[in-house]
Amino acid sequence: MPHDHHDHEHDHAHGHAHAHAPPQPDHKVHSYYQILGVALKELLVEKGVVTADEVRAAIEKRDQITPAHGAKVVARSWVDPLYRIKLLTNANLAVAELGFPMTTTKLVAVENSEEVHNVVVCTLCSCYPRELLGLPPAWYKSRAYRARIVSEPRAVLGEFGTNLPDNVEVRVHDSTADIRYLVIPIQPPGTEGKSEEELAALVTRDSMIGVAEVKAHG
Amino acid sequence: MSASALQTREAPVHVPLNPGDLVRVRDDYPPGHIRTPVYVRGKVGRVTRSFGAFGNPELLAYRLNGPQQELYEVRFLQRDLWSDYSGGPNDSVDLDLYRHWLEKV
Numbered sequence: 001m002p003h004d005h006h007d008h009e010h011d012h013a014h015g016h017a018h019a020h021a022p023p024q025p026d027h028k029v030h031s032y033y034q035i036l037g038v039a040l041k042e043l044l045v046e047k048g049v050v051t052a053d054e055v056r057a058a059i060e061k062r063d064q065i066t067p068a069h070g071a072k073v074v075a076r077s078w079v080d081p082l083y084r085i086k087l088l089t090n091a092n093l094a095v096a097e098l099g100f101p102m103t104t105t106k107l108v109a110v111e112n113s114e115e116v117h118n119v120v121v122c123t124l125c126s127c128y129p130r131e132l133l134g135l136p137p138a139w140y141k142s143r144a145y146r147a148r149i150v151s152e153p154r155a156v157l158g159e160f161g162t163n164l165p166d167n168v169e170v171r172v173h174d175s176t177a178d179i180r181y182l183v184i185p186i187q188p189p190g191t192e193g194k195s196e197e198e199l200a201a202l203v204t205r206d207s208m209i210g211v212a213e214v215k216a217h218g
Numbered sequence: 219m220s221a222s223a224l225q226t227r228e229a230p231v232h233v234p235l236n237p238g239d240l241v242r243v244r245d246d247y248p249p250g251h252i253r254t255p256v257y258v259r260g261k262v263g264r265v266t267r268s269f270g271a272f273g274n275p276e277l278l279a280y281r282l283n284g285p286q287q288e289l290y291e292v293r294f295l296q297r298d299l300w301s302d303y304s305g306g307p308n309d310s311v312d313l314d315l316y317r318h319w320l321e322k323v
Contacts, residue, residue: 106269123255123257124253124255150257150299150311151257151296151299151300151303152303152305153296153305153309154305154306154309166305166306167306168306169306169308169309169310170296170305170306170309170310171293171309171310171311171312172310172311172312173311173312174255174311174312174313174314175314176253176254176255176313176314177253177272177275177289177314177315177316178269178272178289178314179269179289179291179314
């Protein structure tokens with residue numbers, strides 16, 4: 001950081017022409033690493049490696065990804081058995097076909113059934129299929145979720161309102177390496193006649209992480 | 219940390235693993251950027267699939283080059299990880315682990 005970090009509001013009228021990070025939420029207390037990140041970005045902009053607009057545009061692009069992407073993939077897998085096979089055998093290819101390329105990580109889709117319920121976590125950090133679901137929810141990154149879902153998954157699922165019979169195997173995927181996971185939830189009974197678009201509207205973020213099931217009425 | 223210090227952590231030759239193989243995770247606690255969670259170190263699981271070779275994150279984290287590592291999905295039974303586990307007998311945790319962390323049982 002080229003100058004001491006101000007802890008007061010200022011209007012950039014302090015006589016030097018270097019880049020500043022965009023405004024941050026007012027309530028936020030910056031940790032050491034957040035400040036380090038801001039400082040790194042400022043230096044990259046100052047040295048002309050990236051422009052502030054490029055950083056902003058990258059954040060904007062990422063923020064525009066919503067779980068609706070993943071929901072389209074799931075709905076297609078419900079109505080098209082061949083697509084489902086493709087999704088289960090080569091998920092990167094299958095999601096790229098719907099316009100959601102995942103180029104930096106390998107995607108694996110896992111299907112829920114009457115026998116197995118899948119749920120995803122990253123105990124080391126916050127690995128998540130961001131290209132399909134957007135940014136992970138705060139609870140996904142919390143220490144409580146990360147520690148407890150691998151050791152008492154049924155209790156955690158119960159807290160999310162998902163109570164599974166004892167004969168259903170709970171399978172937790174701890175995605176700490178190069179693979180990202182998408183859960184294909186069970187299509188709710190009674191929705192067989194719905195269109196692909198109507199089905200996609202039922203598929204929630206939490207059902208694709210695996211902490212919830214899809215309900216017939218959203 | 220030096221490149222040699224990191225490189226010596228890798229055994230020179232690893233035979234490929236196959237789905238169904240029982241494996242034990244190395245009970246080892248080296249410094250550095252390690253993706254193998256502590257809660258499975260020393261535990262026995264079963265290989266469920268192979269994902270192919272990937273760059274070794276323990277070297278990549280330090281911008282070092284080294285041999286790629288095969289990445290495997292390994293299934294651990296909850297009751298093998300936590301002695302007081304009270305859920306279903308087949309409840310499991312699947313982890314993606316690099317070859318040099320796995321010893322065939």
